[in-house]
Amino acid sequence: MTVEYSEAGSNIRSQEEDTVYCLEVFLQESEDKKTKTSLGDFLTFVTGADSIPPLGFSNQIHIIFFSKERKMRGYPTASTCGLDLHLPRGYDDPLEFTTLMEEAIINGKGFGKL
Template structure:
């Protein structure tokens, strides 16, 4: 079977010979070499879909994103100090994308953060679309603890894929 695999790879412009020669370049693709995510790496995975600048919605989104940044710094600080955290970058990544590590060939496109409005008298939890790679956060979060509590409940309270 190994010989068939090599022959199949070589049928594409001698690809297996290239892999065998420059194996160190292909190591991240053919082996699982995930490392703990850092705040910087995690942040670079996402872009923010903002409302129009100067609007009330934009102002509320900026409040939420400030608390999001505070939360990410808090997680990073605890990781560096060797403390346990309620939420890890890997759990946030899994919640937003369905993957607990960055794929070897990266995601097909950048993940995004979008916003929704909380309805009066109710509390809607953050949610995601793992197919579209979108994390939805509520607008107007003014306290880091409030965002942490909402995300913790959403992450820990979800059943996950195939766990019904």
């Protein structure tokens, strides 16, 4: 994965690093089967594919951040064509982030899979 961070030393950068830490915890717990979703579910959410193609993907997953509105849950979204994962800044609680990520994956129907 590549991460598009803000300027080093800024408050926004610190919030982005917190979110990336929560993502890393989420991915590890998904691998350990401690979440409601699997790594395969995450891969499908971000890429639209349920497995890695034989020749791999044309580029890496690219993480882009956005600022969520106060008192609102900024759900992660993905652009599967560009392999872009849009994450909200400012999550520093891995449990809260895991819940948010699980909800985004489970409720994101994707490609007409209703």
